[in-house]
Amino acid sequence: MSEKNEPGSSPLAGVRVLDMSQYEAGAACTEVLAWLGADVVKVENPRGGDPGRRSYKDATDMDSWYFLLFNANKRSIAVDAKSPQGLDLIKSLAAKADIFVENFGPGVIERLGLGWEVLREVNRKLIYAQVKGFGRGSANERTLAFDMIAQAAAGLTSVNGFADGPPVRLGITLGDTGTGMLLAISILAALHRRAATGRGEHLHVAMQDAMLHYNRIGFSAQALRGKATARAGNKLVSGVNPPCGLYHCKPFGDNDYVCVYTSHNNPDHWRRVLEVIGRPDLIGDSRYATQAARVEREAEIDRLMSGWAANHDKYEAERLLGSAGIPAGAVRDTQELHDDPNFEERGIMQWIDHPVRGRFKMPGWPVQHDGATPPIRPAPMLGESERDVLAEWLGVIPPHEAAGSPGTGADGTKGGSQ
Amino acid sequence: MSEKNEPGSSPLAGVRVLDMSQYEAGAACTEVLAWLGADVVKVENPRGGDPGRRSYKDATDMDSWYFLLFNANKRSIAVDAKSPQGLDLIKSLAAKADIFVENFGPGVIERLGLGWEVLREVNRKLIYAQVKGFGRGSANERTLAFDMIAQAAAGLTSVNGFADGPPVRLGITLGDTGTGMLLAISILAALHRRAATGRGEHLHVAMQDAMLHYNRIGFSAQALRGKATARAGNKLVSGVNPPCGLYHCKPFGDNDYVCVYTSHNNPDHWRRVLEVIGRPDLIGDSRYATQAARVEREAEIDRLMSGWAANHDKYEAERLLGSAGIPAGAVRDTQELHDDPNFEERGIMQWIDHPVRGRFKMPGWPVQHDGATPPIRPAPMLGESERDVLAEWLGVIPPHEAAGSPGTGADGTKGGSQ
Numbered sequence: 001m002s003e004k005n006e007p008g009s010s011p012l013a014g015v016r017v018l019d020m021s022q023y024e025a026g027a028a029c030t031e032v033l034a035w036l037g038a039d040v041v042k043v044e045n046p047r048g049g050d051p052g053r054r055s056y057k058d059a060t061d062m063d064s065w066y067f068l069l070f071n072a073n074k075r076s077i078a079v080d081a082k083s084p085q086g087l088d089l090i091k092s093l094a095a096k097a098d099i100f101v102e103n104f105g106p107g108v109i110e111r112l113g114l115g116w117e118v119l120r121e122v123n124r125k126l127i128y129a130q131v132k133g134f135g136r137g138s139a140n141e142r143t144l145a146f147d148m149i150a151q152a153a154a155g156l157t158s159v160n161g162f163a164d165g166p167p168v169r170l171g172i173t174l175g176d177t178g179t180g181m182l183l184a185i186s187i188l189a190a191l192h193r194r195a196a197t198g199r200g201e202h203l204h205v206a207m208q209d210a211m212l213h214y215n216r217i218g219f220s221a222q223a224l225r226g227k228a229t230a231r232a233g234n235k236l237v238s239g240v241n242p243p244c245g246l247y248h249c250k251p252f253g254d255n256d257y258v259c260v261y262t263s264h265n266n267p268d269h270w271r272r273v274l275e276v277i278g279r280p281d282l283i284g285d286s287r288y289a290t291q292a293a294r295v296e297r298e299a300e301i302d303r304l305m306s307g308w309a310a311n312h313d314k315y316e317a318e319r320l321l322g323s324a325g326i327p328a329g330a331v332r333d334t335q336e337l338h339d340d341p342n343f344e345e346r347g348i349m350q351w352i353d354h355p356v357r358g359r360f361k362m363p364g365w366p367v368q369h370d371g372a373t374p375p376i377r378p379a380p381m382l383g384e385s386e387r388d389v390l391a392e393w394l395g396v397i398p399p400h401e402a403a404g405s406p407g408t409g410a411d412g413t414k415g416g417s418q
Numbered sequence: 419m420s421e422k423n424e425p426g427s428s429p430l431a432g433v434r435v436l437d438m439s440q441y442e443a444g445a446a447c448t449e450v451l452a453w454l455g456a457d458v459v460k461v462e463n464p465r466g467g468d469p470g471r472r473s474y475k476d477a478t479d480m481d482s483w484y485f486l487l488f489n490a491n492k493r494s495i496a497v498d499a500k501s502p503q504g505l506d507l508i509k510s511l512a513a514k515a516d517i518f519v520e521n522f523g524p525g526v527i528e529r530l531g532l533g534w535e536v537l538r539e540v541n542r543k544l545i546y547a548q549v550k551g552f553g554r555g556s557a558n559e560r561t562l563a564f565d566m567i568a569q570a571a572a573g574l575t576s577v578n579g580f581a582d583g584p585p586v587r588l589g590i591t592l593g594d595t596g597t598g599m600l601l602a603i604s605i606l607a608a609l610h611r612r613a614a615t616g617r618g619e620h621l622h623v624a625m626q627d628a629m630l631h632y633n634r635i636g637f638s639a640q641a642l643r644g645k646a647t648a649r650a651g652n653k654l655v656s657g658v659n660p661p662c663g664l665y666h667c668k669p670f671g672d673n674d675y676v677c678v679y680t681s682h683n684n685p686d687h688w689r690r691v692l693e694v695i696g697r698p699d700l701i702g703d704s705r706y707a708t709q710a711a712r713v714e715r716e717a718e719i720d721r722l723m724s725g726w727a728a729n730h731d732k733y734e735a736e737r738l739l740g741s742a743g744i745p746a747g748a749v750r751d752t753q754e755l756h757d758d759p760n761f762e763e764r765g766i767m768q769w770i771d772h773p774v775r776g777r778f779k780m781p782g783w784p785v786q787h788d789g790a791t792p793p794i795r796p797a798p799m800l801g802e803s804e805r806d807v808l809a810e811w812l813g814v815i816p817p818h819e820a821a822g823s824p825g826t827g828a829d830g831t832k833g834g835s836q
Binding site for chain 2: 009010011012013015024032036037051054055056057058064065066068069070133135136137138139140142143144145146147148149150151152153154155156157158159160161162165166167168169170171172173174177178181182183184185186188189190191192193195197201202203204205206208209210212213214215216217218219220221222223224227228229230231232233234236237238239244246248254255257258259261263264265318322323325326327328329330331332333334335336337338342343345346348349360362363365366367368369370371
């Protein structure tokens with residue numbers, strides 16, 4: 001990132017985010033803003049903080065890995081929003097913030113007295129962003145939603161899995177993170193507009209609605225066929241150009257597969273495949289010469305591919321196909337990815353030193369800005385940034401330091417996390 | 419959208435995007451910018467244009483549904499980038515653009531003579547954004563990648579599906595659209611920085627790297643267990659709080675399931691479930707009282723849930739569970755979602771009048787800005803915007819109109835698509 005060359009020049013340096021998000025949909029959104037240089041301050045309840053700290057935990061009392069991976073580069077203050085003093089403090093911070101994010105259950109933030117109608121009076125420039133499960137004005141608007149509920153309700157589950165099996169939840173939390181990414185886009189667009197207008201705005205996204213956006217491939221197949229898009233396993237829901245799919249490689253473990261895709265827009269892929277699998281005799285054979293012909297004989301083509309794949313390990317298969325100009329990739333598991341040093345060499349994964357968990361590696365922001373990805377800092381301990389945030393945002397100096405202990409105070413010169 | 423109140427005030431109004439993207443990863447990125455008000459001009463080859471126009475096509479010669487869903491709100495000009503005149507024209511447009519986006523195969527844009535090193539000399543303020551399959555400096559950097567390759571190579575495939583089955587490609591094109599969303603975030607962050615510095619920058623994202631971002635739940639489970647995250651079907655890869663999963667509802671069709679999730683952070687969900695399924699006698703029963711106890715008896719709990727679900731259709735099950743405060747949602751298929759008028763009432767799906775395809779409905783940008791989503795305009799026909807774009811961006815007036823036919827010309831007053 002160019003901040004290496006120019007200290008303080010992260011893309012979002014100087015942008016303040018008051019972050020009342022929890023778990024993942026909101027937290028993933030504000031983590032991106034933090035990675036890109038915004039000062040993101042999590043406001044957490046003093047009784048344990050963001051419940052994500054306790055989600056999917058091991059037997060220790062340390063913050064969960066789940067929390068650590070979705071809250072990097074942020075700061076934390078502990079505030080009881082249900083006390084009058086806490087509420088006042090949050091409003092004071094909102095007056096200094098550019099962006100406010102929350103993803104509580106339906107109606108919670110309004111009952112706390114921190115709804116859009118309230119905070120816009122506190123700060124006319126505030127961009128106020130909310131994530132809910134179902135949209136305002138939908139029959140389910142009061143229903144609690146978590147990731148897998150949004151996936152199911154938006155049809156992702158219906159198109160995932162095999163035609164002869166049940167619908168399957170995506171193995172990732174797209175309902176959360178995918179929604180958070182869309183909200184981040186709208187927040188940054190609103191920030192752009194605000195530079196011209198001086199006005200904040202109210203952003204609202206429902207997880208179900210956000211998941212429709214990620215299901216557009218399903219809707220295009222629906223339009224093509226005029227009926228509900230069916231599950232297609234390792235083929236494509238929109239139609240296929242054989243060979244396409246996963247082929248089992250030696251030594252035939254759970255994830256020993258190579259994924260192969262050939263494009264309907266490049267007939268030469270099929271010729272290249274025949275060279276690689278040692279069947280140049282079939283080049284030009286009319287039984288396989290067109291996409292339609294190969295669709296007709298897909299089972300036969302899959303047997304050819306499987307027979308070849310069985311003689312190679314997945315990385316060898318990837319290399320042989322890839323170097324011949326055929327889109328291909330080995331199925332990797334999380335352990336293989338974690339252990340691959342290339343991701344850290346390129347700044348895609350980074351090592352973190354956490355004060356309690358110690359040293360570990362995690363994925364950061366994958367987009368390179370001028371050749372480098374942003375550096376990752378560990379997620380905050382609950383309430384650890386209170387003094388710095390109060391000093392920097394509000395100019396409040398703790399009484400016993402008012403005489404001026406070095407390096408702290410309202411002038412913000414400490415500001416260690418920026 | 420507040421543009422209803424203030425004409426021309428879309429968040430990104432006035433931002434110019436020179437769009438050399440094709441298919442989906444780049445096209446999804448620039449479509450978002452277009453929805454939010456940027457003037458996105460697709461530069462397409464005159465011989466058919468973006469190959470996405472022909473992807474997953476029906477038997478007609480009309481643009482594919484796939485193209486229409488990923489290129490709304492854009493304009494199109496046809497330019498032969500391989501001719502000297504075409505190359506000059508693209509450079510002239512780049513001089514007027516704020517953002518440039520491309521996702522050709524490795525090395526293609528540089529061979530065309532439109533690499534970052536060239537265009538930065540043309541326009542120092544240009545934000546130059548690229549999508550590739552694999553990262554620069556990775557072993558696969560020259561390998562062609564399509565959506566499912568990126569999914570496989572980033573471990574999404576390894577965590578999707580059932581433990582006793584093979585890895586499964588996600589039924590959606592997250593490798594494409596998911597990457598495009600991350601690039602859009604970096605583009606808008608760069609635009610924010612540029613307002614202060616006056617400098618453009620070079621953005622680069624690889625689909626494999628972007629997919630690691632969406633697999634953070636897999637990496638947090640990996641950190642928790644110290645081994646590769648396994649497929650968990652309709653449970654969670656990170657661990658589960660029963661009941662959790664999909665339960666088959668009458669009339670037992672392919673997508674007649676209700677999805678139920680109970681939170682480990684809210685023990686009351688289990689009590690509510692017992693009330694709804696008519697087993698209040700089990701409230702407080704120590705055999706099920708804790709998460710650990712329910713994990714122990716998960717198969718038994720799933721049988722209880724399945725027995726109840728079998729007596730209801732999925733929407734009834736959703737309503738009964740949801741109104742009792744239990745996170746729940748019916749699995750919907752694309753047809754049900756397409757036909758549900760609530761999405762159009764809320765602006766999440768919108769009706770389009772396309773000059774060739776006619777009237778159809780598609781999902782748009784799901785985030786509400788000040789209470790409304792942005793309006794959708796149909797994807798452009800190949801080359802249809804040439805005259806307007808040349809006039810508005812370059813001040814070029816076609817010779818036969820130079821005398822000043824009303825409403826067109828270099829002053830940009832026509833600008834129909836803005």
